[in-house]
Amino acid sequence: MTEITRVPLQPIAKGSLGKLWLGVAAAVLAAGGLAWASLPSGVRVQTVKAGEGASPTMDDVVLVKMKGVLDNGKVFQPEGQGALELSHVIPGFSKAILKMQKGGKYKVEIPPALGYGPQDQRNPQTGQVEIPGGSNLNFDIELIDFKSRAEIEQQQAMIQQMQQAQQAQRGQRGGAEARGLPEGIPEGAQGIPLPR
DSSP: OOOOOOOOOOOOOTTHHHHHHHHHHHHHHHHHHHHHHTSOTTOEEEEEEOOBSOOOOTTEEEEEEEEEEETTSOEEEEEEEEEEEGGGSOHHHHHHHTTOOBTOEEEEEEOGGGTTTTSOEEOTTTOOEEEOTTOOEEEEEEEEEEEEHHHHHHHHHHHHHHHHHHHHHHHHHHHHHHTTOOTTOOTTOTTSOOOO
């Protein structure tokens, strides 16, 4: 029979319980501060609905549904869905996305220093200012999915191969039809008598 060594709990001194809870609260705040410190200064990400699984990396392409609004309520990015390479977006946006999970919905606030800075952003077709310099950017974002750039390139290569194979088949069929051969009869089989 195994004997368990018991270590008696020491009673908490009068007035120490409050100090204990303060210590726990400080540890929780420190952990929260570390998580907050990993975001760039001023970028705020509020989770509306938690997602699941891993988070994207800077080498990923994300599929998001989003809407962008300025502080005055002007919509600069109408609600829509699109694929974005994280290495090709403003720094605050990519840093915020790195903290998200697939299926999650988030509210993001990006200060000008991590957005477009002091420069006006103009509509390329009209020349009108869409985002005045020094603007805070506010996004509603749903992270639908993400894949690595390597996965995307592999899928593109497969699609190209399939398209080339289909074009080659059409070319073979077109050549046979032009010479009066029924579909499915290979080139060079014209002189072969068919069984009766």
